[in-house]
Amino acid sequence: MTSREASRRVDELREEIRRHDHRYYVLDDPEISDARYDALMRELRELEETHPGLRTPDSPTQRVGGAPAGAFGVVVHAVPMLSLENAFTEQDVRDFDRRVRERLDVESVRYSAEPKIDGLAISVRYEHGRLACAATRGDGTRGEDVTANVRAIRSVPLSLRVPSPPAVLEARGEVFMRRSSFELVNRRAAERGEKTFVNPRNAAAGSLRQLDPSITANRALDVYFYGLGAVEGWPVPPRHSEVLAALRQLGLRTCPATDVVDGIEGCLDYHARIGRARDELGYDIDGVVYKVDRLDWQRDLGFVARAPRWAIAHKFPAQEETTVVLDVEFQVGRTGALTPVARLKPVFVGGVTVSNVTLHNMDELARKDVRVGDTVVVRRAGDVIPEVVRVVTDLRPDDARVVELPARCPECGSHVSRAEGEAVARCSGGLVCGAQRREALRHFASRRAMDVEGLGDKLVEQLVAADRVRTPADLYTLTADELAALDRMGSKSAANVVAALGRSRRTTLPRFLYALGIRDVGEATALALAGHFGTLERLEAASREDIEDVRDVGPIVAAHVRDFFDEERNREVIAALRRHGVHWPEAEAPRAATSGRLAGETLVITGTLEGYTRDEARAAARAAGAKVTDSVTRKTTMLVAGADAGSKLRKAQELGVPVVEEAEFRRRLGAGAGSGD
Numbered sequence: 001m002t003s004r005e006a007s008r009r010v011d012e013l014r015e016e017i018r019r020h021d022h023r024y025y026v027l028d029d030p031e032i033s034d035a036r037y038d039a040l041m042r043e044l045r046e047l048e049e050t051h052p053g054l055r056t057p058d059s060p061t062q063r064v065g066g067a068p069a070g071a072f073g074v075v076v077h078a079v080p081m082l083s084l085e086n087a088f089t090e091q092d093v094r095d096f097d098r099r100v101r102e103r104l105d106v107e108s109v110r111y112s113a114e115p116k117i118d119g120l121a122i123s124v125r126y127e128h129g130r131l132a133c134a135a136t137r138g139d140g141t142r143g144e145d146v147t148a149n150v151r152a153i154r155s156v157p158l159s160l161r162v163p164s165p166p167a168v169l170e171a172r173g174e175v176f177m178r179r180s181s182f183e184l185v186n187r188r189a190a191e192r193g194e195k196t197f198v199n200p201r202n203a204a205a206g207s208l209r210q211l212d213p214s215i216t217a218n219r220a221l222d223v224y225f226y227g228l229g230a231v232e233g234w235p236v237p238p239r240h241s242e243v244l245a246a247l248r249q250l251g252l253r254t255c256p257a258t259d260v261v262d263g264i265e266g267c268l269d270y271h272a273r274i275g276r277a278r279d280e281l282g283y284d285i286d287g288v289v290y291k292v293d294r295l296d297w298q299r300d301l302g303f304v305a306r307a308p309r310w311a312i313a314h315k316f317p318a319q320e321e322t323t324v325v326l327d328v329e330f331q332v333g334r335t336g337a338l339t340p341v342a343r344l345k346p347v348f349v350g351g352v353t354v355s356n357v358t359l360h361n362m363d364e365l366a367r368k369d370v371r372v373g374d375t376v377v378v379r380r381a382g383d384v385i386p387e388v389v390r391v392v393t394d395l396r397p398d399d400a401r402v403v404e405l406p407a408r409c410p411e412c413g414s415h416v417s418r419a420e421g422e423a424v425a426r427c428s429g430g431l432v433c434g435a436q437r438r439e440a441l442r443h444f445a446s447r448r449a450m451d452v453e454g455l456g457d458k459l460v461e462q463l464v465a466a467d468r469v470r471t472p473a474d475l476y477t478l479t480a481d482e483l484a485a486l487d488r489m490g491s492k493s494a495a496n497v498v499a500a501l502g503r504s505r506r507t508t509l510p511r512f513l514y515a516l517g518i519r520d521v522g523e524a525t526a527l528a529l530a531g532h533f534g535t536l537e538r539l540e541a542a543s544r545e546d547i548e549d550v551r552d553v554g555p556i557v558a559a560h561v562r563d564f565f566d567e568e569r570n571r572e573v574i575a576a577l578r579r580h581g582v583h584w585p586e587a588e589a590p591r592a593a594t595s596g597r598l599a600g601e602t603l604v605i606t607g608t609l610e611g612y613t614r615d616e617a618r619a620a621a622r623a624a625g626a627k628v629t630d631s632v633t634r635k636t637t638m639l640v641a642g643a644d645a646g647s648k649l650r651k652a653q654e655l656g657v658p659v660v661e662e663a664e665f666r667r668r669l670g671a672g673a674g675s676g677d
Helices: 003-026 036-049 090-104 177-192 201-206 213-217 240-249 263-281 295-301 362-368 434-445 458-464 472-475 479-486 491-505 508-515 523-533 538-540 544-548 555-566 570-578 616-622 647-655 662-669
Strands: 074-078 109-119 120-127 130-136 143-145 167-177 219-232 259-262 285-292 309-315 319-333 336-347 352-358 377-381 387-391 425-427 602-606 639-643
Touching: 003 036, 036 130, 036 319, 090 263, 090 285, 090 295, 090 309, 109 263, 109 309, 120 201, 120 219, 130 143, 167 177, 167 201, 201 213, 201 219, 219 240, 240 295, 259 263, 263 285, 285 295, 319 434, 336 377, 336 425, 352 387, 362 387, 434 458, 434 472, 434 508, 472 570, 479 491, 508 523, 508 538, 508 616, 523 538, 523 616, 538 555, 544 555, 555 570, 602 616, 602 647, 616 662, 639 647
Parallel strands: 602 639
Antiparallel strands: 074 143, 109 259, 109 285, 120 130, 120 167, 167 219, 285 309, 319 336, 319 377, 336 352, 377 387
């Protein structure tokens, strides 16, 4: 890059960074991710280091943050509130440690390590033990006077808890909002039709900088103190870790996750530990901070332009990044639901490269107003599925394309419909839709449905692609020879799948109902339907009103069940399954719980039974009026113990719970046998 090109790029970067500083520090309305901001600042710093003549005193690299807003009074910090240099890689941290050791001429350094809380830096000044003033960091030299608002934060003491307080003590810390409070604040704002906050940091900053302190008081802000500013009349301990302990003695909260570590390996181990615990902290952090623990060594190391040489922030991989929407496509799920999916310019966020993000449904897409060509902020925290947080509307191109719901299914061309009042649009193709067929077969064969071991995604894909299996009933016509001819299917694997299909023919009515994939019918609802109607025939003949009488089944689910059985193609598939040998024990007409042979019993089944599968035994016990549970407690009145009964049998014996073997269980279920026999 020539000097002229560098000068032009420096001017562009400074202008862009200043604009983002204003939005972040003054308006509390950032439009780019922290990672993108850091990248801009890194580029500017590198250009200024390569071309020293371009560095100027008013460059953003020479400043800490944003200037105070005019709505607040200005506080001049007696001791500047500087920011920290960032480390993004392990090598960056090793280089920091090497520089520290070389300057101090020592072999190893002990560091104080703490989470880098994603909030707003604050300085709280106490005079003779009483809170006198509180200010934001501002530009590092001058901050905003937010004393009235800080007084509303319950975790900030109005007076220090010591009989002889310091003449002056400035405690530096971070104001933040816990995730639970953030969710509550946003929910209340949404209910009032007000603008919601983007993230907890944004919410904390906006809450602290309210002109009305009563609003701040209702936002449940919190604070952790991490250091000192000006101090008079108080013996400062010789180590940073001891300073934190002394602050706690004064009644000032510090982060409980702070630790003291030895050397670079201790730093990296701490970073890994906090990273693993990150999602459990209850508040957002974006890295950890290492500080040389000895204060005399801190003084020896000194400062550079805007940051201390004795501390560094070791960032986590960005949880938010900015990228561009290349296209929006629609995927079809097992129930025919069409889901808009944004195809993104690949971006590294939250430790992985993200190129596809679900937009959930048309209502969500419209709410966020995502268009093809938009620049968007993508977030991925922990193991959470990546999501589009917001659109950067200021960067929207003139030719950005509005996304519209397709009139035809992208898989099969069937009509797409969207019921009034529903966010989800659906393909009407049913079993003729390839996408629904694949998902329906996967669900049918899954462990909690028909439990066809070995019939995995790859095999289902091949069978559907070859048009060999169109409905679940077709599975029971497969032979070992034709399965063995498929890719990655040897003769032994093929024989195992056929054997698993054979075993799956014997099932229970709840499993079968769940396997059918009726919309909104999960395991619990399938169990309730089977228990209420007893047989498939009675359920098929039931009216919508009859189905609504089932416990925990409302009008919407009842409509889905009735619609499923009203569809002739579905009834044909069920008939074919039964012709191919799929069966289950037929139950008697449902009885009232008070009249069943096991009425009043609270029953647990354990071990292997000869005449029943575990599900069959549970279904039979429920049909006889018993309550069936999974755990043995003092409320258990009977344990049915099969072969190889283990810990549940021991627990029952310890508690004195009556234990019966399978033969006695069958006798109590049999004709003429009462529950007291």
